[in-house]
Amino acid sequence: MTEALEYDVVVLGAGPVGEVLADRVRAAGLSAAVVESELVGGECSYWACIPSKALLRPVIARADARKVPGLQRYVGGDLDTRAVLAHRDEYVGHWKDDGQVRWLDGIGADLFRGHGRLYGTRKVSVTSPEGEHHVLTARHAVAVCTGTRAVIPDLPGAAEARPWTSRDATSAQQVPDRLVVVGGGVVGVEMATAWRALGAEVTVLVRGGGLLPRMEPFAGELVAEALTEAGATVRTHVSVAEVVRNGGGGPVTVVLDDGERIEADEILFATGRAPRTDDIGLDTIGLEHGSWLPVDESCRVAGSEWLYAVGDVNHRALLTHQGKYQARIAGAAIAARAARVPLLETDAWGAHSATADHAAVPQVVFSDPEAAAVGLSLAEAEAAGHRVRAVDYDISGVAGAGLYADGYQGRARMVVDLDREVLLGVTFVGPGVGELIHSATIAVAGEVPISRLWHAVPAFPTISEVWLRLLETYRDQ
Template sequence: MDTEYDLIVIGAGSTGENVADRAVQGGLKVVIVEDELVGGECSYWACMPSKALLRSGEALRAAEAVPGAAEAVTGDLDVAAVLKRRDAFTSSWDDTSQVGWLEGAGIDLVRGRGRITAVREVTVLDTDGQERVLRARHAVAVCTGSEATIPDIPGLRDAAPWTSRDATSVKEIPDSLVIIGGGVVGVEMATAFTDLGARVTIISRGRLLETMETIVGDAVVDRLRDRGVQVMLDTRTTSVTRGPAGVTVETDTGETVQATEVLAATGRRARTDDLGLAVVGLTDGDWLEVDDTMRVKGIDWLYGVGDVNHRVLLTHQGKYQARAAGDVIASRAHGTPVDDAPWGIHVATADHDCVPQVVFSDPEAASVGQTSDVAQQAGIRVRVVDTPLGGVAGAALLMDGYEGTARMVVDEDRGVVVGMTFVGPSVSDLLHAATVAVVGEVHLDRLWHAVPSYPTVNEVWLRLLEAYGRPQPTP
């Protein structure tokens, strides 16, 4: 194999794959370096296995809520079948097909741990202890992602806690699970393991899903409790001890929780340890600070794309960044014009205030743009409009007793939607229309002419506009 390339990509997750692919399409010679599985976190330990674990329970609940289908439900989930389906989505943690994709895309692969050892130079240590030096004519892109953190709670590390990787790759469902953390991972795993028959406790230092509108956390708490989950809010874990029968978790409220396993779901850190960042004046272990073209600030040949730059820790945003980065690296290599103005093809402008996200909880939550609090803190004159989803004909047809809420956050001075949040069954289906409205800054007067199909849940857009108020004719 060659040792000199136009671009070296460190990390073959979905972000790294997309950077490499776009650069190859732009005419560059590219190599990608990976020390684990090609496909990365999303394919094997995050998005795909977690959603596979969650989908069966969601489908069962949906059937149980529709008369005619409900009568056909004769039992609980088949746990072995759920795990088998999850394994299918991870290819049983075999990356052969992903490696084949790289080959088909014209991207070289070097297995091993890559470290930056000089300007535009990466040294790879393979599993046999052999070193190989790669040099880049134009750029190096760091796409190593993030990893779960273990909080500094007395006894927790010694108790051998699960991280998100352990939870999504589980082979046997424990009788009971205590989850420390009330974010997306904590909430989704509480939902999944409850579906799969475990007795679940979730301990959160604040409310659940704090970065989203309060209507989301409130709805999820109510539903989890209805399903038998012990939800402890505004509670700190003070110690964890593992004994022969499992773990004992102590809290600052004086409550004690006993469980078979404990999952630490309190945050993530950059996977930049031992990356050689000191060579470029940075610190291993730190997040990479980048501009909107994903170029590391102050270093004209180094890029940080995806989770590693800490802009938005979501797979779809990492892939969005990757498309911009791969294209701009190719443009700079060829000396062609760079479109780096806001909303240009070489920038990730949407990372700032237009990020869509789905939480596959029960009920599901979907949001895009700014929450009402964030918008107000940014100095926007905000109006918040809420409407129940259950009153929409499409929701009533979807299932009996449908409950949910839609929230629209309007910039009153510009007359555009800057944030949308939905919470309720299957609300992810509503999200992309909201994303288009926010990204496109579609004026409310024009949204009245975007007619929602009847009878679908999308009719909620009409209800939101009616609650906001009809446009007045121009004098």
């Protein structure tokens, strides 16, 4: 039996992005249906941001404590693996979504569990695990918030070897004796950091010249040095040619392009992501199956009046916080259009235009040391044609850094637009720098003139004093 229902807005995907969008349109008085095929709360809550940071927090805390006088002899042993994994399990609700479902119910959105597919203009068909079928019609908008999935490269034996993806790496219940990590991006670096600290023998294989290639080069260099010091092996300019799983559940043989063979118990491919749009009915509305969905500044799909693509699926910025930001933008735009209110380029809150996804996207890599960046790197700024100067400072020269940890090592860079004297990008690497990045985001997103940044006085003695030192270095160059 098929049941037909009508809502103002239908949201495909109940991850953080879909939840925020549903909340925004409900707050505006619109009815909303949310469709989810897995757990309410999505990738971030169960297999990405939350579990990875729960695994990494004890690692970073121990690393910091080992550099504080009076604590070293108390933190010299191994981590309590069982306690770390139990802490992770608690934070993901043991992979049950009861709390998230209660939240969704609390905002007044209706949840439909099952696989949702577009079914022509403003329609979504949902088939539940029990075989029930619903056709949901949206009066105003359908929002695709289905996120991305990990990509397993098309290599001989890769699929048959049952490799880890990011989901396996954040949810594993046992520490592998030997782990090969393929890829030097954020997932590869964070999981190498976590599992090495938990006792795995870790080898990181990077096709390019270094880790964290989308950040300033020194970020990857400092993180690679720390991983090596922790006992991991980091190899650059190498490629995997083949993967062989020996026996039903036996070890893995990783064959490199030069014929070298590496033995491991597990292999993690952290080599990219693809949009989860391959089976959501895009073909029924003339769009390409499995494609990224280009959008305008309100996250409305190009050429459509009713379809929105929010979060990872639009390929603007594959980060949870940016997806939630987009959801606030899209929710405001949908509500305004439903009320036939003129949609201005911006309002008092900037609520109708996703401008921060262009040049002020912040990111933190929770490695040891942390790496945090916002905006453009020096190379990106130069490639974009800006006349710029990079201003560097060794963070260990700040009084707060020495108090934070003995032998503090870190580096900061700001990229200055010389024509306008505003910041285009900022990068920090060092213990605790993740908490610095929002100040940099404000400076970049707000295009705060350097002449005004002089008056944002950092508290003493904190690591934030690096801001003063960067400005002094710029003045004196």
